[in-house]
Amino acid sequence: LRAEPGISVPEELPRGVDLAAPGLVFGGVSFEFLGDARRHDWSIPPNVLECVESPGATPSVAHVLCSLHHDASLDADADPHVCWQWCEGGATVRTSGVRCTLRNVGAGRYAASARLARGPEAAGAIVRALSHTILHREGGFALHASGVELDGRAVLFIGPGGAGKSTATLHVPGARFFADDQVVLYPAPEGRGGFWVSLMPARVSRRDGASASATLPVAGILRVDRGTARVGIRTVEGPEAFFLVRESVRHGSPGEEEAVLDRVAHLIHEVPVGVVTTVLGEALTATLSGWLPGSRR
């Protein structure tokens, strides 16, 4: 893949069938691609690019080496749903303009071979589809959440539509904006304990140059509850924490449910969960800092 400005790439990409393109990290997975990216316009679309980081800039839970081949029969393919099926150490992955086979070739290491439609949409689609498929195998899952960065860690806000997740990110002066809608969570790479979170592409992004990086360790998860009197946080545990987090998980194929429940149980064991009462015009920063374990403020 050819990266857009902002990603470290050589000025001139060599031409050839098996082009070794620079790597990138998306959704906790580091990618390395082989293929003639320039010839088929496999540039990364802007909404995916803002979720991409350079290898080495952030830890990744897995690495995938993927060979890319143009398939003209997919140029008109337009089903945006990501379908994937693991069978032992291999998976088939299918989404708009993408057909891919994936193999697990060692701990956290994968190899993929993909046929792609021409153009940036297919390039973005394969990055998203492969990261989703690999993360599922590595213990990750997708969550409806907004979030901010406070002291280098992510505070995520969850709740049903209209709960005030996005508004809550505006109530934390001193924090950097992280995410508005979709994220993926996964156990910390290299067994370091805790969970990490990565940004997923948004339809309309509020991110700018002052926003947090696309991947952060998770400090805490808060269910937003609008109030009128005073700001506060109530820690929840056990079935209540489990319920609130599972309620905000983006569900994939129905066969995933047992795995999702195991991951949510793991998450609430590692990451504090609470209910935050927000009040319009009232800052959350001090309350958040007092609630988060190890806060420097």
Add this chain to the structure above:
Amino acid sequence: VTRVEPDSVLRQAERTASRVLDGRAVVVVIDRQHLHTLNRVGTRIWELCGENGRSVGELADALAREFEVDRATALADVLRFAEELLEVRALELGKGAGA
């Protein structure tokens, strides 16, 4: 509302998943993506139903014994719980007790 009789057999619906934390079950009805949290009595009934099923009468006997309540009270609790969870499709009626 599904009518439940004392000899009706109840079992966990096939398309559900659950976890019990601190003695309380969180049940997911997969196709609806609805979640339900059960109280301690409901959680015990849920566990006893399992995938194979128990009759309402068996459930009432077990609850009366474990929670030290009279059988009529236990039976009323089971019937109310069963109707609620059948309504949300977390439980289904089985053909016979397998436990």
